[in-house]
Amino acid sequence: MVLAAALAIPLRVNLPISVAVVWITNPLTMPPIFYCSYLIGTLALGQPEQHFAFEPSWQWFMESLTTIGPAFLVGSFISACVASIIGYFGVDLLWRRAVRKAWLNRHKK
Template identity: 80%
Template sequence: MAKKTIQRFLPDHNKVRHHKSLKIFGRLLHDANLWHLNRRSARGAFAVGLFFAFIPVPFQMVLAAALAIPLRVNLPISVATVWITNPLTMPPIFYCSYLVGTVALGHPAQHFQFEASWQWFLDSLTTIGPAFLVGSVICATLAAISGYFVVDLVWRHSVRKAWLNRHK
């Protein structure tokens, strides 16, 4: 069942609650709904996490937690899902976001060479920045919507399958 599979990978809620970057939320983390795992909380948490995974900002985990709290979706899932973009997956994901942005804005894709410098970053804000940001928002929205419905379908399928197995 999907719930048991997801629960195997979730960290202990006390460990997440006492994580140094999440302490800014204080007593808000004591809401039991943030730790409960059901279809509604899982699909919403995946949507929140996937959205912030595609947004190129620092502290994506904190932003995912900040949105998970008022939406009352599963906090560990929303924070963990952000790690879809990690140092290995970030370059291809963000390059695809840039390409989506160029198509959305109707601009031709520019060839660029990445440099790890502040000056390159400032220069790229005017050249590739708009397409990259627009593409990131489009990809984030599509990923969140897709994740929401895929988790919902997988959850419903696993419940239906478990129900049929019990009747056999």
């Protein structure tokens, strides 16, 4: 949150939204998001899904870089691109709607 807020100010982006979006990925939502990214990566690379069981060890992590890592990274990249496009146009739409509503309210008075 601190990094998102610190970067939002010099980049002149919406500070509350940038801090709130950080909360989308949390310990409860990360496993399904990561698994979906892996599945998207396997589809994009044309690879079959591999069975894996998470182990919190350095050895498992290093082995996963070569087995499921490429599919996960490609899927994460695709997911990030799609989410950023949807987010950009979604926020733009909401912003235009809010400005239009404020404009109409101002003219009613």
